[in-house]
Amino acid sequence: MIPVSARFLGRRALQLVIVVLGIAITNFFLLRLAPGDAAQVLAGEAGSATPEYLAALRKQFGLDQPLPVQFALYLRNLLSLNLGFSFRQGLPVLELITQRLPATLLLMGTSITFALLVGSAMGIAAARRAGRATDTVISSIALLFYATPVFWTGIMLIVVFSVWLDWLPVGGMTSIERGYTDLAYLKDVATHLVLPATTLGLFFLAVYTRLMRAAMIDVQRQDFVRTAVAKGLRPGRIAYRHVVRNALLPVLTMLGVQVGAVLGGAVLVETVFSWPGLGRLAFEALFQRDLNLLLGILLCSSVVVVLANAAIDFLYTVLDPRIELS
């Protein structure tokens, strides 16, 4: 394994700071282009309001300050690693994000792992029988799930497995007020996780299947594979030791992209299954013009994207010794 140089780490850290700061500043001004503000949304939902009420809300939210002042306050908070306060939710942004983060990580982790394992296996199977019936069936199934809207898949799974068969709950993450502990609790969460993770996993699955299949076929034509065949190696050993390992690189790139989208990528699934994740929180914050909260979530997402990319770069070197970190 190549030792990671201090220079590499230092450069990556600097990149992280610049990228994240750039994103934060762009977001700040970009989000203010959306018409209307949080006070108008709140007053609108209330169905009744007075100008005094609106003014009180704007003062409470800090929206009565001129934009440069708001921006200076935001920068000051940012540089002191303070994500600010969501007045709508009545909680600090960091607390809101950390409350929702575990649910999102659990859902995304499970579904991406499922998609990666099952998708890669399907891709390998399809590539080894390229052009035959197995390949056609696998590719069709993968495409079908990819082309189906996620919310529709979700609703159909609910109708079949929750309403008709009554095997699984309709939504949520836990059974409320059942006082489960330890194993029973884990089992309860797992029961709630099955449908949303499957829905999302089926969608991601297609990408890995297609990528793995294409990469396998591509690598199979390379000279070193021909050499391995000429050496008389068993086909299974060639496939797994020589082809798959090389074919994993594009899959890994895709994984990096998806891990980057983890924080906001599951809005639809979280909505359909009432899953208390970050995607839903961000989506609602957008409609409610809760800019502090939205900025906080976007900032965290950008940090995750940059870190995930660095991690993927590192993994490349593990899979392919020819790649170096410099």
Add this chain to the structure above:
Amino acid sequence: MKFFQAISFQKSLYARLSVLLAAAALVPATLACAADGPKHGGTLTAIVQPEPVTLTPAFNTATPTQIVAGNIFDGLVYYDPALKPQPSLATDWKVAEDGLTISFNLRKGVKWHDGKPFSSADVKWSLENVWKTIHPRNKAIFENVATVDTPDDNTIILHLSKPSLPILSVLNAVGAPILPKHLYEGTDILNNAYNNKPVGTGAFVFKEWKKGEYILLERNPDYWEPAKPYLDKVIFRIIPDAAARAAAIEKGEVQYATFNPVSFREVERLAKLPSLKVDTRGYDWLSPVLYLDFNVENQYLKDVRVRQAIAFALDKEALGKVVWYGYGKPAVSPVPTALTAFHDASVPKYPFDLKKAEALLDEAGFRRGSDGVRFTLNHDFLPYGDDYKRTGEYLKQALKRVGIEINIRAQDTAAFIKRVYADRDFDISSSYNGAFPDPQIGVVREYWSGWLGSKTPWTNGSGYRNAEVDGLIQAAAVEGNPKKRTEDFNRFQQIVQRDLPTLPLLELRFFTLHSSALKDVVLQADQSYGSLKNAWFDQAPAQN
């Protein structure tokens, strides 16, 4: 009763199954019990959607907040199906002949959820610091309350500088919320930590709010009304997707959901299930009316004949039946029929009549062009879901027949409010408002010119200015004689239905879906915002 407790404390699927089997064996016994009246026990799972911003109704009149808060707080009164106030925290009340004094006797021995006694000081403090100042709807209604006397802990007397009769129409738990003075006095009310962990006097005690998931309330064992409430717990779940809500209701995971929780198509199907009931009662205190606002500064719409022509061109009967699946009846006045004391049925009417519409448009000088089009208008529909979008599509089709082209525009709520009420960059918008039991609370907002320029949501959207209407509104606000007030409001309805800056379309019928096993769930005109203290399970729900 044992049986219900057994159900609610189930731990495992197997145990649950065995109890269900036992329950099946007990059916005859259960039915026999039902005749004996309400039974204690059970956990009710309800839906609140969207998630509330806060659980204290003092400065937020949004529906989700009120649905939950109505169970935690008590009002001085509640409203019976005829919209008459009935005793709650106030046992009786008296309005003086001249309308300048209103006195209440308060219930004795009521305690806040933290054990502190409730007294007239709480009411006085709430009136002076909440209702008169930050409550968005009450400010105008209570502004003429000059002084408040509390001769003892159980009496409160309001002295008014001018009469304000609508006071008696807003005194329920969410209309005039009473906050515990000992937790709020001297604090910044908007940022008080108790806003999100409320302490009330109501039948249910706030226990937990898991953001994005649920709000949990528990039975108040010290509730002032003997034996009530019957339910052990009430869980309000947050389920953002309409199809998922329908599935949860159909499966029985949720047993109570208000304010059109599923689409009209879905409710047609669910209504046929024996396990569910659809109820449109419990919304009269709100009395929602769907209307169109015409921007009277628009070059075409500023002509009253064009506005009247549009009214004639719309078949409101069909709109109610087709677009709103029968959950709306044609409105003839901005004051809906549920407000029996104020509704004037003799206002100018606009029955569906295409010929008359065409004639009025020709008369106004907007003749059809060579392509059959007279002019084009933009329509911004209320972004509260498909029903308003479909209303806009109906408007487009209907007006095309008389030569008016409609361009439908969609946006989110924040953009809609800014466009209509702040930028005034619209031609026709759709919206609905709650009329409430007195026109002064919900209706006159749409017509009073004093709101113009204030950029306040859900006020005078049309830009209408009529000195006589303004005068009537202001006179009725301080009129102490109910008869004279009704006359003022009748005259008001006559004028605005002639000038038509705003076209009332339908009196909306919101619906509640609840389990057939849940009894006595709708008993009040303000039930949709009210307490579930009377509700009881005749058969415990199988928990999810």
